[in-house]
Amino acid sequence: MTTITKHNDDYVAFWNQVLVTKFERFRNILMGGMSYHSETPLRKLHLPEGANALDVGCGWGDTALALARKVGPSGSVTGLDCCETFLEKGRTDAASSAMDNLRFIAADVQNYPFEPEYDFCFSRFGMMFFSNPVAAMRNIHRALKPGGELLFITWRKLEENPWLSAGKETLLQYLPAPGDDAQVCGPGPFSMSNPEVVIRQLQASGFTDIKVEPIDGPVTAGDSIEQAIEFQLAIGPAGEIFREAGEIAERRRPIIENALRQKLSPYQDSNGKVVMDSASWAYSAKKPNK
Numbered sequence: 001m002t003t004i005t006k007h008n009d010d011y012v013a014f015w016n017q018v019l020v021t022k023f024e025r026f027r028n029i030l031m032g033g034m035s036y037h038s039e040t041p042l043r044k045l046h047l048p049e050g051a052n053a054l055d056v057g058c059g060w061g062d063t064a065l066a067l068a069r070k071v072g073p074s075g076s077v078t079g080l081d082c083c084e085t086f087l088e089k090g091r092t093d094a095a096s097s098a099m100d101n102l103r104f105i106a107a108d109v110q111n112y113p114f115e116p117e118y119d120f121c122f123s124r125f126g127m128m129f130f131s132n133p134v135a136a137m138r139n140i141h142r143a144l145k146p147g148g149e150l151l152f153i154t155w156r157k158l159e160e161n162p163w164l165s166a167g168k169e170t171l172l173q174y175l176p177a178p179g180d181d182a183q184v185c186g187p188g189p190f191s192m193s194n195p196e197v198v199i200r201q202l203q204a205s206g207f208t209d210i211k212v213e214p215i216d217g218p219v220t221a222g223d224s225i226e227q228a229i230e231f232q233l234a235i236g237p238a239g240e241i242f243r244e245a246g247e248i249a250e251r252r253r254p255i256i257e258n259a260l261r262q263k264l265s266p267y268q269d270s271n272g273k274v275v276m277d278s279a280s281w282a283y284s285a286k287k288p289n290k
Contacts, residue, residue: 022234023059024085029231031060033219033278037153038063038124040215041282042070045151050074051119054143056109056152057081057126061090061102067122068094068102079104080112081126110136114143123152125280128191137205144287150207154192156214156279158237163221163276164189167238170263174252178244189236198283207285219278221267228274229260 023030042063047053049072055064058079068077079102081087087104094102105112110130121140130136140150158165192198195212202210222228232238233256242249242256249256267274 022239026227026231026235027060028223029220029227030235031062033221034125035062036217036219037215037278037280038066038122040217041151041153041213042066042122045070047071047075047120052117053077054118054121054140055079056121056123056140057129058090058104059083059086059124059126061087061093061104063122063124064090064102064104065093065097065099067120068099071101073101075101077102078118080107080109082106082108110139112139114139116142116145116148118143119145119148121148121150121152125153125155125189127152128154128189133192134201134204137201137207141206141287146287147289148287149284150202150286151282151284153215153280153282154198155189156281157193158190160279161190161277163219163278164236164238166263166276167232167236167260168241170259171232171238171241171256173259174256175241175245175249178240192281192283195281195283198281202283202285206287208288209284209286211284213282213284215280215282217278218275220273221264221276222274224272225261225264225268225274228264229257232260232264233257 047067047070051071052075053067053071055061055067055077058064058081061079064077064079068075071077079087079090081104084106087106090102090104094104109126110132121144127133127136137150144150155161158168199210199212222231233242233253264274267276269275
């Protein structure tokens with residue numbers, strides 16, 4: 001078997017050329033639904049007024065705005081993401097909220113030339129996509145002041161996230177699994193689901209005082225059954241299967257959509273929304289004072 005090595009530049013290009021449009025289409029799911037997993041740890045987080053914070057892979061900027069409110073007007077927040085399209089919404093929301101302590105930069109966090117100026121770094125579902133997680137963590141370590149803290153959220157195992165696993169299981173009944181040469185967004189959303197591996201990565205990057213906590217909660221996988229089906233065919237493990245199958249997938253679309261409808265219908269609530277369980281890890285670590 002041939003192993004195909006991909007660099008972070010490949011993943012950044014794939015995000016901007018393929019995934020941005022899909023993510024924008026399902027923003028209500030990916031920003032609104034995912035917010036549960038950041039609201040829980042951020043609710044407990046105490047940042048002193050005047051702190052300087054960094055948001056890695058900030059997407060549409062909702063978590064960066066939340067951090068900016070915490071640090072107050074005397075503090076500052078920098079949101080970084082490799083997709084300029086996402087950041088446009090963050091800038092618009094910051095302007096409409098009259099928040100001038102927040103800036104957004106389109107950049108690859110893995111190799112951005114940081115200075116050690118940040119008291120705190122946060123990331124919601126942004127750490128899993130780096131081609132070299134340790135290199136990214138070391139660069140974040142470089143960005144923090146001595147004693148600075150890192151807090152990031154990653155998904156737990158696919159099996160613990162039926163809002164994504166259900167679609168994958170269904171599509172594999174009708175389509176082949178993607179090959180080794182498939183276009184992907186990075187190592188994948190579940191690449192940091194094993195705490196033992198992530199703890200070793202953090203230690204290798206120079207972090208100490210490492211803690212891991214589980215977060216469990218509901219995700220709205222679609223405002224309707226039709227949107228939930230469209231989401232599964234566009235994004236995540238099921239979306240990758242459908243995209244890579246090409247013409248075969250399009251020919252089998254009607255039967256696949258019907259199978260997904262049967263699979264997802266039991267999760268509809270009284271308002272017609274598809275609500276499913278989800279599970280993540282909250283990792284925290286510190287840069288030593290010396």
